[in-house]
Amino acid sequence: MFLTNRHPPEQLLQLKALSHRTSLGDKNHQQLERLSLGYQGECLYDRVFTEVGHENLHIYRDIYLKVEDSTTQYDTLIITDQGVIVNEIKNFKGTYTVSEGSWALGDFVLPDDPFAQLRRAIGKLRRLSNLSDLNFKVSGKLIFPNEECTLIINDEKLKENIIIRSNLRRYFERFKQSYSSNYASAISNVISEHIVENPYLKEGVAFDDIRHGLYCEACRTFDLSTERYHLRCLSCGTIETKETHLIRAISDFKYLFGKLPLTTEKMMRFTGGQISKRTVQRVLDKYCDRHGISKSSTYTFKYYDFNEAMKHEGVKRRYKDHLLK
Structure with missing residues (x-):
């Protein structure tokens, strides 16, 4: 086994x-x-x-x-x-x-x-x-x-x-x-x-050295329009929930920035402010372990990566993604 x-x-x-x-x-x-x-x-x-x-x-x-x-x-x-x-x-x-x-x-x-x-x-x-x-x-x-x-x-x-x-x-x-x-x-x-644990992982990149924002899973463009519970890709038409986009961003953050602490404010900046702070906070609380109870609380992603989180939590979610085939 x-x-x-x-x-x-x-x-x-x-x-x-x-x-x-x-x-x-x-x-x-x-x-x-x-x-x-x-x-x-x-x-x-x-x-x-x-x-x-x-x-x-x-x-x-x-x-x-x-x-x-x-x-x-x-x-x-x-x-x-x-x-x-x-x-x-x-x-x-x-x-x-x-x-x-x-x-x-x-x-x-x-x-x-x-x-x-x-x-x-x-x-x-x-x-x-x-x-x-x-x-x-x-x-x-x-x-x-x-x-x-x-x-x-x-x-x-x-x-x-x-x-x-x-x-x-x-x-x-x-x-x-x-x-x-x-x-x-x-x-x-x-x-x-x-x-x-793997001792050979390279150091993370600097937070402000790469593009911030949310991107489409299907075509990787950042050209998204905001709907009530979803974001629609204006390039290919793919529709994904705001929660899906935030899970992907949390996973990216984990592997991009090394030991940089994950906070609500950092996630707001990293996602380009495209999703409300209230929703960001809710998703962080759902998919991460919280350390501290003040405004300076930090978070640790509960899952190995985006795919593991989606596999574990995806079936329970009320709103679904609509990926183009």
Whole structure:
């Protein structure tokens, strides 16, 4: 069973929010595309695994483990009585040639060796195994879930540690013969004790350096007209509730501005004053945890991001969005 959720990376959400409010440079745009593609591959991996079934397993997804003085990110850890299997997911597209530790896409040589990344991740877990006295085994696979990925590898030993899309379901089927009893639970507990928050999220941008206001979900324009309970996009006709717009703005604020405190006045400025202070206050109280009871109260978003909030609260809302298909 999945023990942790898989969310879009924080940096991906930051770059997405930034792309709606300013022009991204080439470097950030490439990073946005890379992170988006990687997350899509992880979601595909999860979907296939769920279709096959994994109730007999302990599975951690998208976690950071701190072992001694270093922190390592893991896409997926599968825990059974036989030990821990690291799955490093690479959503590559195109034809890659692998030779003597070098990966190349045509004439472009990748700066990192995925096998080296996998070995480092396995090594950290083996160190954790030694520290815990459980002496659990650790192994790993590189997973390539994209059907448009072709790997040219002459080393048969390396091929043993690679799972491509056509073999992914068969790979998951093997785990149906695995079991997770008390020993697997003990391993899981050790791993859980070493999970930490992502320490690598970049600092936020300056509050006044990007465009303020509310934008259309469908076409990303800021040209909106105000109705009683909704905002209508004058460019494409999409109609979304004021509450939906404010939830998106709260989520953007969370990832754009780092540790900047969220207050009612900051949200009024960030949304361009397009929605009344009374409505802003109501939505903040509904979707955030409030700290303090004075006019200087600050808020913390209850949800990971906009999509999680909408999934949790959307069905309960009286007024609905009308998105164009």
